[in-house]
Amino acid sequence: MIVIQSPAIAEILCFSERLKNLARQQFIAQSSVEALNDSILPRRTFTPEFKAEAVRLCKVADRSITRIAADLNLDPTTLREWVHRADIDGCKSPTGELTTDERVEFVRQRRQIKQLLIEREILKKAAKFFAKESP
Numbered sequence: 001m002i003v004i005q006s007p008a009i010a011e012i013l014c015f016s017e018r019l020k021n022l023a024r025q026q027f028i029a030q031s032s033v034e035a036l037n038d039s040i041l042p043r044r045t046f047t048p049e050f051k052a053e054a055v056r057l058c059k060v061a062d063r064s065i066t067r068i069a070a071d072l073n074l075d076p077t078t079l080r081e082w083v084h085r086a087d088i089d090g091c092k093s094p095t096g097e098l099t100t101d102e103r104v105e106f107v108r109q110r111r112q113i114k115q116l117l118i119e120r121e122i123l124k125k126a127a128k129f130f131a132k133e134s135p
Helices: 007-036 048-060 065-071 076-089 100-133
Strands: none
Touching (some): 007 048, 007 065, 048 065, 065 076, 076 100
16 A cells, blocks of 8 residues: 655646546547558647646656656657747746747748738739730
8 A cells, every 4th residue: 555645746646647547548549540440540639738737747747758658658759849848838948939829920920921922912913914904
């Protein structure tokens, strides 16, 4: 019988068990799909809550990211990226990398610029066309 001495350790173990169960459920669901479909599966997707819990476990646990990733049936590189992204979003990264919100805004602005360039080209062609028709 295991006696838990610290509330923090008890909380870590509780989170660990919850994450293991979530990972196990996702693995079972994926295995069922593989049994039905022999073609290449799409990438697995994870809920933001699952990612947040996995990152939190990495930060408070005394185990390595590799071990936690194995327990959750994840690739260690994926889990490291989640931890890195959480550090950046939490303003703990001194490298000046973009936060997730900034990246989303950046992508939105790039799309908008692309659309504006297309519209400008259309307007140029229309101006040429109407310039030819005027007497």
